[in-house]
Amino acid sequence: MKEHETLEQRLHEQGVSRRSFLKFCAAMATMMALPPGSATAIAAALAKVKRPSVIWLSFQECTGCTESLTRSHSPTLESMIFDMVSLDYHHTLQAASGFAAEQAREDAMKEFNGKYLLLVDGSIPLKDGGVYSTIAGRTNLDLLEEAAKGAAAIVAVGSCAAFGGIPNANPNPTGAVAVSDIIKDKPIINISGCPPIPAVITGVLAHYLTFGALPALDNLGRPKAFYGETIHDRCYRRPMYEQGKFAKTFDDEGARNGWCLYELGCKGPTTHNACATTKWNGGTGFPIEAGHGCIGCSEPKFWDAGSFYAPLPAPAADVTTVAKAAVIAGAVAAVVAGAIDRGKKTKAQQSREKLTVDDLKGE
Amino acid sequence: MSLDDISIKVADLHSIGSLDALLNEIASHLTRFIATGETAMIDLKSLPFSPAEYESLRTALGRGEVSARLETIGDSELYETHYSGVWWVTHYNVEGDVIADLIEIAEVPAILHSQPEDVRDGLERLQHTLSQTK
Ligand code: SF4
Numbered sequence: 001m002k003e004h005e006t007l008e009q010r011l012h013e014q015g016v017s018r019r020s021f022l023k024f025c026a027a028m029a030t031m032m033a034l035p036p037g038s039a040t041a042i043a044a045a046l047a048k049v050k051r052p053s054v055i056w057l058s059f060q061e062c063t064g065c066t067e068s069l070t071r072s073h074s075p076t077l078e079s080m081i082f083d084m085v086s087l088d089y090h091h092t093l094q095a096a097s098g099f100a101a102e103q104a105r106e107d108a109m110k111e112f113n114g115k116y117l118l119l120v121d122g123s124i125p126l127k128d129g130g131v132y133s134t135i136a137g138r139t140n141l142d143l144l145e146e147a148a149k150g151a152a153a154i155v156a157v158g159s160c161a162a163f164g165g166i167p168n169a170n171p172n173p174t175g176a177v178a179v180s181d182i183i184k185d186k187p188i189i190n191i192s193g194c195p196p197i198p199a200v201i202t203g204v205l206a207h208y209l210t211f212g213a214l215p216a217l218d219n220l221g222r223p224k225a226f227y228g229e230t231i232h233d234r235c236y237r238r239p240m241y242e243q244g245k246f247a248k249t250f251d252d253e254g255a256r257n258g259w260c261l262y263e264l265g266c267k268g269p270t271t272h273n274a275c276a277t278t279k280w281n282g283g284t285g286f287p288i289e290a291g292h293g294c295i296g297c298s299e300p301k302f303w304d305a306g307s308f309y310a311p312l313p314a315p316a317a318d319v320t321t322v323a324k325a326a327v328i329a330g331a332v333a334a335v336v337a338g339a340i341d342r343g344k345k346t347k348a349q350q351s352r353e354k355l356t357v358d359d360l361k362g363e
Numbered sequence: 364m365s366l367d368d369i370s371i372k373v374a375d376l377h378s379i380g381s382l383d384a385l386l387n388e389i390a391s392h393l394t395r396f397i398a399t400g401e402t403a404m405i406d407l408k409s410l411p412f413s414p415a416e417y418e419s420l421r422t423a424l425g426r427g428e429v430s431a432r433l434e435t436i437g438d439s440e441l442y443e444t445h446y447s448g449v450w451w452v453t454h455y456n457v458e459g460d461v462i463a464d465l466i467e468i469a470e471v472p473a474i475l476h477s478q479p480e481d482v483r484d485g486l487e488r489l490q491h492t493l494s495q496t497k
Contacts, residue, residue, distance in 0.1 A: 018478035
């Protein structure tokens with residue numbers, strides 16, 4: 001296996017123009033929730049990086065996370081997966097099978113020891129010696145521990161890998177646990193959601209490539225740029241909530257008028273994710289836009305958190321005054337600044353200097 | 364029962380306030396642009412707009428005299444709005460999904476400029492062609 005070339009070399013070989021690359025970087029900036037003017041800085045950084053080796057292990061899962069990623073927008077899929085990283089092992093997507101496939105994984109682990117990114121989707125069953133999920137005769141636990149040893153960092157894709165997810169729900173017959181329950185000595189980034197937003201998966205990879213480090217994480221190990229605020233903070237129905245206009249059933253006048261779904265069980269106020277702005281299906285919409293409350297799939301234990309249709313116990317206590325002021329008064333800065341984590345970027349924007357990747361670091 | 368029997372009402376959410384906030388933001392960027400020449404960009408995908416508000420923004424900004432189209436890794440549509448110096452830039456991927464939706468305050472959107480790397484490449488190709496026809 002030869003050392004991977006830089007992204008710039010690879011794109012140039014393929015006849016991709018600089019202008020196309022800048023367009024791609026503009027999309028990346030949007031995806032990473034960075035200031036849109038940072039496309040040039042991102043381009044400069046990305047041009048120089050060597051494409052890292054990526055090993056993707058799928059454990060106890062439904063393949064929804066891979067579906068989510070492979071249905072994501074094209075610069076993310078085609079360029080991210082096939083140009084920006086070298087996906088050396090993914091048992092659903094790779095052409096090789098059987099011994100050749102396992103050999104590819106072992107080769108990548110040896111060749112890029114200490115440098116590869118390990119992506120994991122699915123939880124890991126521990127009960128009865130881990131027999132409930134095995135690949136090539138080896139348990140998920142065994143494979144995870146082996147692959148984690150040489151990884152630079154681990155990305156837990158989806159709520160199952162991040163928090164145990166549905167396999168971990170009551171009564172958890174297989175003893176399923178999250179990656180972070182097993183691996184304690186590596187940086188782990190949790191991209192929760194069932195499935196997670198594809199742009200968030202690729203946005204995190206892009207961040208790693210651009211900055212050579214993982215993005216800032218919240219207390220549950222999730223990237224703040226995407227999980228820093230609740231669905232409720234950024235929901236377009238929020239003014240209805242503030243005005244006390246609540247739909248009482250899914251087909252009443254309120255529901256037809258687009259009123260708040262709080263009383264119909266919306267978990268938006270306690271759910272941290274980027275659905276309200278990043279949206280789904282190529283930016284078409286998100287569940288609340290389709291008239292259904294948020295079910296809270298990016299939070300731990302979401303499946304056991306009571307009925308999806310029972311209202312949350314009390315009015316949300318974690319309503320940030322910033323977001324409230326923004327919606328009520330239409331405060332310019334707060335609305336335009338986006339996620340809370342954008343404060344720093346706004347500062348960089350306001351300092352009126354040319355952005356470099358260093359300015360963007362630590363986001 | 365046919366589809367027409369299902370009544371559809373377009374929600375009127377115009378008065379939410381985010382639209383005014385954004386227009387004010389654009390005005391302040393324009394003021395700075397006039398004073399200092401400094402360009403700016405606003406990422407529309409980061410704003411919690413309802414579909415109705417998004418449409419109102421289109422109406423509020425209108426269309427001006429210039430439009431352009433990039434054909435690279437999917438199309439991109441660029442046009443100057445009714446307010447000179449305020450451009451609406453939408454990048455699509457090959458499947459036609461919006462991958463970036465920006466308001467750019469500038470003389471010309473940055474991506475329309477020929478890129479030095481591409482110009483150098485072009486010259487090389489031209490010289491190569493010329494050397495072959497000698
Ligand atoms: S409760 Fe749900 S529908 Fe209502 S404003 Fe919050 S997130 Fe939106």
